[in-house]
Amino acid sequence: MATKLSDATLAGLTTATVPTYDRAALTPGIVHFGVGNFHRAHQAVYLDRLFESGRDHDWAILGAGVLPSDARAREIFASQDYLTTVVAQSAAASSARITGGMTDMLPVGDVAATVAALARPETRIVSLTITEGGYFIDAATGQFDPGHPAIVADAASPEAPKTVFGLILAGLRARRAAGHAPFTVMCCDNIPHNGAVTRNTLTGLARLSDPGFADWIAETVAFPNGMVDRITPATGDREREIVLRDFAIADAWPVFCEDFMQWVLEDTFPAGRPALETVGVQFVPDVxxxxxxxxxxxxxxxxxxxxxxxxxxxxxxxxxxxxxxxxxxxxxxxxxxxxxxxxxxxxxxxxxxxxxxxxxxxxxxxxxxxxxxxxxxxxxxxxxxxxxxxxxxxxxxxxxxxxxxxxxxxxxxxxxxxxxxxxxxxxxxxxxxxxxxxxxxxxxxxxxxxxxxxxxxxxxxxxxxxxxxxxxxxxxxxxxxxxxxxxxxx
Structure with missing residues (x-):
């Protein structure tokens, strides 16, 4: 009989590696936009390994999103206490790991709740996996597109943002007003010079309504470049059925991935960072x-x-x-x-x-x-x-x-x-x-x-x-x- 994934059933799971750290003692230090398959097979796995080593439990993940699909994802994750089954597969073997590093997910569309989370002094990193196409880049020029309708709308109403970048700007404004240091913005998407691209989009949007604020961001906010790698296909009925059949776990949204993963990051985190180098992340001067x-x-x-x-x-x-x-x-x-x-x-x-x-x-x-x-x-x-x-x-x-x-x-x-x-x-x-x-x-x-x-x-x-x-x-x-x-x- 399959076990429905939840905190209450973790102790009885024998077919997967489960968290042994106290999830109730985790506190979020990272707000992450885009809690999809790649994030849960990559960044979330590294953090789960780190928490399992007994350290940095103040760097848990608070999920966030802006799309209708993110609202559905929140419902699924909440129904299983924000746990995920990650199935790593080599040609010869498969193994399942339950990751528990995400503690909650913000209500999608609730600007006030999202800005409040971003403004918390404990939030020291805001990370993103919003796909290669989510950065409002003009394909013809390779530069930020200030004319994109979503950007125009956020620039006209910065107090009611609809995009990830509008929300991040609102969070940074709130932090500056409260006297808190800015968080680091860490892109985890598969795009060249992803930190620089993220900086250009964020400052480009800010410049449309407040050039001085854009300058402040460019001078004070860190955007480390990073290279991420793990082949992670989409989840469908096939994957859910394999988790049920092979691991006897009922997970509404498991993640399947290869057994290989790599993360190379520039070590530019003025607000602090988790000790990810202890679980295999490479920190380098130039990615x-x-x-x-x-x-x-x-x-x-x-x-x-x-x-x-x-x-x-x-x-x-x-x-x-x-x-x-x-x-x-x-x-x-x-x-x-x-x-x-x-x-x-x-x-x-x-x-x-x-x-x-x-x-x-x-x-x-x-x-x-x-x-x-x-x-x-x-x-x-x-x-x-x-x-x-x-x-x-x-x-x-x-x-x-x-x-x-x-x-x-x-x-x-x-x-x-x-x-x-x-x-x-x-x-x-x-x-x-x-x-x-x-x-x-x-x-x-x-x-x-x-x-x-x-x-x-x-x-x-x-x-x-x-x-x-x-x-x-x-x-x-x-x-x-x-x-x-x-x-x-x-």
Whole structure:
């Protein structure tokens, strides 16, 4: 019989590692926006390990959110006393851990309660996992977008904020008025220079209504950059059923993830921080080399396997890696066009790092779907695929493999797999992408005209020529034959 997850049932659970620290004695030092799967498989696990070691119990998590889905999440978490089952999976084994580092979650939409929590002197870190697309960045310029409707609304009514950033500003205002030192703002999203991006968005919003306050934030608030890494698929009925079957735990929202995780952080926390270095977090003076490596090799690698696999009706990432063509396609691009452009990373062998990525992508236990990897290409391609193309072009080197990866994205957005199956909309801009993809079948330049994705790179003749040739080949010969031609040096 399954045990419903709660504080009252923890002592009787024998199928999972459970907290042995006194959860009632935890006090929150972190307000975290975006209590989704990645946060609960990453930051929350590190903190749970730290609390289990017997220290820093004043750094518990108080959850927060702004979306309707966050309100539903709060209901689920409250029903199980804010406990989460985290199932870490290697190819050979699975293990379950119940994490207990979140003590409560703020009512979604309650501005006064959220600002009061942010203003508490005990709140010394505000952290975020709000997805790569949640920072109000203009895709064409890569800079903060002051014209976004949500930003315009918060700037007009800073006393009634609706966005995460408007709430953070209100919290900082309240702290300054009360004479409390500002908290550190720690981005945990998978974006380049995530601390700098967060600073630009927060100060950009503040500047629209109070330039002096924006200057104060820029001068006094810390925004450490960080690199986060753990493959964490979405939760569905499959995951809930596995937790019931294999661990006899009834958890309405468990988290499944790989057994690997990494967190590299710049040590810039003037308000203090938990001793995360004691549980495996790397603190470094400059996170950029690690971030560059991870975004190019891992996230770029996901994009490389996603679209050919999607066109070939492959469902899971590990199934894509079991396909000799897709696996060879990934390795050739990584070894010839991505890894050679990366600067050295301290104490890291880039070749060995990619070998580990191959192993992680091949893990059959994760159940990471190709559809998830294909999601939101209009936001991910400019971050993961276009930059290495630009670097190769600047160095006068070829971009044949990366151009094919981009052409495969275009072909995917046409909305039909090689077998003729329909591809359901899989991007916030799906309609526009589909229209461009269909136009590009006759004129490949119609796709590269998306300056918000390609910028000046889309105008570079070597890339345009390579993209044009590959897209025409995809339509004339199909995905498998085109990838074979690339692998054969065609």
């Amino acid at each position: 950029a080399p690690y971030e560059h490596m991870k975004i190019r090799i891992l996230n770029g690698g996901h994009a490389i396997i996603a679209y050919p696999a999607g066109l070939l009706d492959i469902h899971f990432a590990h199934e894509a890696m079991a396909d000799p063509l897709v696996r060879a396609f990934l390795r050739k691009i990584e070894q010839e066009e991505i890894i050679p452009e990366l600067p050295p990373v301290p104490d890291t062998d880039l070749g060995a790092y990619f070998d580990k990525i191959e192993e992680r992508f091949s893990n059959p236990k994760i159940g990471d779907t190709i559809r998830r990897l294909c999601l939101d290409g209009s936001n991910r391609q400019p971050k993961f695929i276009v930059p290495p193309i630009a670097d190769r072009l600047a160095a006068g080197r070829g971009v044949g493999g990366l151009a094919l990866a981009s052409a495969l994205w275009c072909r995917y957005c046409h909305g039909e797999t090689e077998s003729g199956a329909a591809i359901a909309p899989n991007d916030p801009n799906w309609d526009a992408l589909q229209a461009r993809s269909r136009a590009a079948r006759e004129d490949p330049g119609a796709w590269l005209g998306m300056t918000e994705v390609y910028g000046e790179t889309g105008r570079a003749a070597p890339f345009r020529d390579a993209f044009d040739g590959w897209l025409r080949a995809l339509w004339a010969e199909g995905t498998e034959a085109t990838i074979r031609r690339y692998l054969d040096g065609g």
